[in-house]
Amino acid sequence: MPKANILGIDIAYDIIGDGERTAAITTGGRFGRDTPGALELAEALAQSGYRTVIWDRPNCGESDVCFIGDNEWTLNADMLAGLLRTLNMAPALVYGVSAGSRVSLLTAKRHPDVVRKLAIQWVSGGPFMVGVHIPLYCSNAAFAALAGGMEAVLEDPALQNSIAKNPGNRERILAIDVGSFVATMKRWSDALIPIGDSPVPGLLVEDFRELHVPTLVFNSSPADYHHGRQYTEQVARLMPDARLAELPFERPTEFQDRSREGSGLFSSLPLLAPQLIAFDDE
Numbered sequence: 001m002p003k004a005n006i007l008g009i010d011i012a013y014d015i016i017g018d019g020e021r022t023a024a025i026t027t028g029g030r031f032g033r034d035t036p037g038a039l040e041l042a043e044a045l046a047q048s049g050y051r052t053v054i055w056d057r058p059n060c061g062e063s064d065v066c067f068i069g070d071n072e073w074t075l076n077a078d079m080l081a082g083l084l085r086t087l088n089m090a091p092a093l094v095y096g097v098s099a100g101s102r103v104s105l106l107t108a109k110r111h112p113d114v115v116r117k118l119a120i121q122w123v124s125g126g127p128f129m130v131g132v133h134i135p136l137y138c139s140n141a142a143f144a145a146l147a148g149g150m151e152a153v154l155e156d157p158a159l160q161n162s163i164a165k166n167p168g169n170r171e172r173i174l175a176i177d178v179g180s181f182v183a184t185m186k187r188w189s190d191a192l193i194p195i196g197d198s199p200v201p202g203l204l205v206e207d208f209r210e211l212h213v214p215t216l217v218f219n220s221s222p223a224d225y226h227h228g229r230q231y232t233e234q235v236a237r238l239m240p241d242a243r244l245a246e247l248p249f250e251r252p253t254e255f256q257d258r259s260r261e262g263s264g265l266f267s268s269l270p271l272l273a274p275q276l277i278a279f280d281d282e
Helices: 038-046 072-086 099-110 126-153 157-165 168-174 178-191 205-209 229-238 254-261 269-281
Strands: 003-006 009-016 021-026 050-055 092-097 115-121 215-219 242-246
Touching: 003 072, 009 038, 009 072, 021 038, 021 072, 021 099, 021 269, 038 050, 038 269, 050 072, 072 099, 072 178, 092 099, 092 269, 099 115, 115 269, 126 157, 126 168, 126 178, 157 168, 205 229, 215 229, 215 269, 229 242
Parallel strands: 021 050, 021 092, 092 115, 115 215, 215 242
Antiparallel strands: 003 009, 009 050
């Protein structure tokens, strides 16, 4: 599989299609580009003349692990922007789901030149999700390091996929100083707490008001407690060039049901292709 070295980090990616218009898909959690739904959405876009990059963020899939910077989301945003430039795919239609929505928003904020249009889905926010995200992305690994050194971090379930798919990540993790790793996890966990009235960690209310990129915000279902509808609606209100769209899923509890069933959280993403294409045609 191809990799691009972005700021010293090897990033795994695939390009689907050979059309003139370009797009990028960023999934959430610790899921990589092989999670069901990402490739299928890219293939649906390819049928309408797109060249789409699907990629593994640092600490996901085949890409290198990397624990530096103020927070994981700005790190990922910088990686996505660098990848789009390296592949000569900027500016692109940038789409992100769940954690990928944070990455996509921060990419538009930090690197507006690489984002032609923006589409986000399943925006996470509020104290309920902070309690979920900090252990998943930060504190579980930090406490493991404190208790058993970096060898214990190798056992963190959230990193198993990265270690299995990129064996070099094992040595990269073991080479990290425990104290610096714990300090980074503390810094990253602090960054997952939204500031003031902001609906999304890593961005201020003022940042949303200054984002003038045309944006399609897929509104969360009222039944989705993981991605509260109030946060997608707040994002759409704050951004001057954003509008809401309803998701085309039959089940209002799509995320919860797929999570419970183990059927792939993002398996339904191909259904979004017509709306994404129509939005990009505007």
